[in-house]
Amino acid sequence: SQQGEEDPQALSIQEGENATMNCSYKTSINNLQWYRQNSGRGLVHLILIRSNEREKHSGRLRVTLDTSKKSSSLLITASRAADTASYFCATKIIQGAQKLVFGQGTRLTINP
Amino acid sequence: GAVVSQHPSRVICKSGTSVKIECRSLDFQATTMFWYRQFPKQSLMLMATSNEGSKATYEQGVEKDKFLINHASLTLSTLTVTSAHPEDSSFYICSAPRSSYEQYFGPGTRLTVT
Numbered sequence: 001s002q003q004g005e006e007d008p009q010a011l012s013i014q015e016g017e018n019a020t021m022n023c024s025y026k027t028s029i030n031n032l033q034w035y036r037q038n039s040g041r042g043l044v045h046l047i048l049i050r051s052n053e054r055e056k057h058s059g060r061l062r063v064t065l066d067t068s069k070k071s072s073s074l075l076i077t078a079s080r081a082a083d084t085a086s087y088f089c090a091t092k093i094i095q096g097a098q099k100l101v102f103g104q105g106t107r108l109t110i111n112p
Numbered sequence: 113g114a115v116v117s118q119h120p121s122r123v124i125c126k127s128g129t130s131v132k133i134e135c136r137s138l139d140f141q142a143t144t145m146f147w148y149r150q151f152p153k154q155s156l157m158l159m160a161t162s163n164e165g166s167k168a169t170y171e172q173g174v175e176k177d178k179f180l181i182n183h184a185s186l187t188l189s190t191l192t193v194t195s196a197h198p199e200d201s202s203f204y205i206c207s208a209p210r211s212s213y214e215q216y217f218g219p220g221t222r223l224t225v226t
Contacts, residue, residue, distance in 0.1 A: 031213065042205065042219035043156075088155060098209040099146055102156045 006089060006103040014111050019076045021106040023089030024069075030092045032065055033100065034074050036085045043088070046074075079110045115139055116208050118218035125196055125225055133191045133221045135162075135206030141186035142208035147179075150203040150220075162189040162206075196225040 006023045013019055025032070034046040049056045049065045049072065056063045062075040076083055086107050090100040119134045135145055143164045148156040160181055161169040168181035178200075180192040189208075193200055201224050209215040 033215075035217075040203070040222070043217040045215075045217075048213060098144055098212070098215065099158060099161055100207070100215060101158060102148075105155045107153075 006087075006106050008106060009104065010107045010109070012109040012111060013079060015079060015081055017079055019079050019083070019108055019110075021074045021087050021108070023072045023074070023103045025072075025089075025091045025101075025103070026070065027091075027093050029067075032063075032072050033090045033092070034061075034063060034072075035088045035090060035102075037088065037105075038085045046087075076108075079108075081110050081112050084108060084110045115210070116206065116216040116218040118204075118206055118221050120221060121219060122222045123224070125223070127197055127225055128195055130192055130194045131196055131223060133193075133204055133206075133223075135189045135191070135208070135218050137187045137208045137210075137216070140208075140210045142189075142210070143186060145183065145189040145206055145208045147181065147189070147191050148205045148207070150205060152203075156205060159191075162191075164189075193223065196223070198225045201225045 029051055031048055031050045033048045035043045037043050047058045047061055047063050049063050060077045065072045086105045088105045089103040092100055115138050117136045125131050145162040147159045149159050150156045158171050159174045162181045162183040164183040170176045178194055183189045203220050203222050205220045207215050207217045
């Protein structure tokens with residue numbers, strides 16, 4: 001079953017703009033991860049944020065985590081056409097061993 | 113480089129036949145692997161947890177007799193779709209955790225049942 005929801009489901013912006021995607025989840029988590037998937041391809045791990053962290057940066061990526069609201073956001077700054085992909089959050093729940101449960105995903109389109 | 117491989121990357125089979133998909137961890141041992149299914153424009157749905165040396169754990173709604181999982185060794189898990197039907201056509205992805213915080217995904221197998 002899906003852990004939560006992401007919004008927006010689809011986002012289209014101009015190259016150079018910032019893109020923000022949100023993820024909500026339902027149960028207590030150990031960590032939350034963001035992945036990118038190009039059409040028909042495998043997953044690329046972007047960033048992991050632990051439940052005791054509130055914000056994390058990696059290059060043009062900024063992830064926040066609010067465990068009280070059970071939500072996370074992914075910000076991509078200065079977007080590029082190559083950022084066009086689907087983005088998924090995935091949570092590792094505390095009592096779920098190592099399995100990850102994925103959100104619905106956001107389809108991001110960067111227009112040149 | 114890739115640390116989890118899947119084979120085949122694409123397979124087309126006729127309705128009623130069985131298809132086996134392999135998932136290998138290339139440079140680490142994985143006592144647990146996971147199998148996901150992804151329909152077009154949808155998210156990944158966890159199907160089952162593959163456990164080396166014991167039975168797989170299936171998620172609710174996944175038919176264990178249809179999706180046979182065998183974790184033959186510490187680096188290999190196989191998913192066999194038995195008596196495949198067109199509705200089984202999907203993208204199947206496996207993953208293997210290398211540590212508590214590192215989980216690697218295979219490149220996926222696209223199954224088309226005609």
